[in-house]
Amino acid sequence: MTQVQLAQGTSPLLAVRDVSVVFGGIVALNGVSFDMHKGQILGLIGPNGAGKTTLFNCLSRLYQPSSGDILMEGASILKRPPHRIAEIGIGRTFQNVALFPNLSVMDNVRVGTHARTSSDIISDSLRLAWIRRGESSVNKKVHEILSYLDLEEVAHTTVSGLPFGTQKRVELARALAADPKILLLDEPAGGLNHEEVYILGDLIRKIRDERHMTVLLVEHHMGLVMSIADHVVALNFGKKLAEGTPAQVQADPDVIKAYLGSKDQ
């Protein structure tokens, strides 16, 4: 599958080009490059401190790379402020769930549409006709996503009272509400039990297939990555260690060494 996609997709959807990040002398990322193609599920793996989250934060513009570039559909994203990333089709979830705890599930997902809608405070205060039209199309979309992710029952519940697994789904719903082309998932399996991880894997695949998305999966959970990713990039100490199909990466001696330690130690 990967080979087919690579063959047909000449220009990548997202290109990470020689990205380095230095924090006061510590090299967190060192010249990392890889491509993401449309429709791919790309797994980014690596032991703790490998630079996965650093790279993720570069993509969502929380960190500025010291050198290198990140191109979305050929255009650099590095000049965009963090709040202007959603509008070019990059959506994300957070490692430990970053919802708006005092808002209802619906309002959380509504905020997800912010980048795709417009308004101003005067029109909003007066609830002008175009605002009402916009709100009703937002509501339609939110309901569609809630039913897609089986969240309609809790639509009006305040998020802080929901179980962790449900909160993760709400976060996914919020990200989907912006119609992203690329979905960045930061350790989505964290805190889930064995069965939930399975369900999550199916869900990610379903979203990719039915909603035509490209997924970057940063994950600790090897089982999940190896079962759903088309392409895997392994990092260690800020460098790209290996790249290829899950089977190739799993068999790579450097990757095995990074995860299990070498025999000499």
Place this chain on the structure above:
Amino acid sequence: MSAVEDVVTEAPAVEAVPKRAMTLGTGTSVVVLLLLLVVPVFAKNFVIFQLTQLLYLGLAVLALNILTGGSGQFSLGQSAFYGIGAYITAVMMEQFNIPYFLCLPVAGVLCFGVGFLFGQPALRLSGVYLALATFALATAMPQLLKLNFLEKWTGGVQGLVVTKPDAPFGLKMSQDMWLYYFTLVVVLAIYIFSVNLLRSRSGRAFMAIRDNEIAASAMGVNVALYKTLAFGVSAGITGVAGGLSAIAVQFVAPDSFTITLAIQLFLGMVVGGVGWLPGSIIGAAFIIFVPNIAEGISKGLSGAVFGVLLFLVIYLVPHGARQVAILGQQFASRLRKN
């Protein structure tokens, strides 16, 4: 920061319909509106004046509620915006003979501008640090109003006397009564606009910022813009409240707009329930009437009695009037079930 979050999070209205969380139900709204319309007809002028005061202070508390309850930013500087609004209205009315109903929108727009500009440097601050910065603004304002080169308009330390407007269209109504209904219309309109705003895309952006700035930004919310807008909106509404107070009190003086006023408004917000707009008027009632009640209990120790009453409120209903409303609602639904 965490205090606000606690207040909002712990409200037990988990299953409530979201619109109820911010406003009153239709039935309650109609009853409150009828009371506000009818009561003055049977009241003495002084009581009508107090009700007017209740309305415009309620408006100022509401403005703070949009800022703190909505966008999660603290302000102890509301007295400054209130003072600017009051002075703009008084100076325009007395020095330039502009009708009062035109002065209020000007006060609102100018205070919006001041608040928006003040919001820019305040962006770098949050929580208690922001509270301190706004505290500085509140401390500076009375002295700024006394400045010499402004004296020919402001009247300096002496202040400025404002003429109370008569009822228009030959209506047979006392000045106090007219001013009450005028204030009621202004306050109701702003209340409705505020509810609309908080329920809208902009309001959701405010609340998203309050709950999680990084996540809000990842959803495309321009955090800096919406934080300053919240400051602007809050300051603008506070300015209109100040303008109404200038007309009702018929007098503005620099020392009416000290930090004490800002703290009173803050108190009103907490007692009314942070983030619950209808609570604003209850909070205003607390800051107007409870000191009088305290004085009735003990003249010499009114401050201490006020402190004890405040302590009781905070201890018994830490989420303020909002909590009482929710408890009442639950009690009513339990009665219905039985």
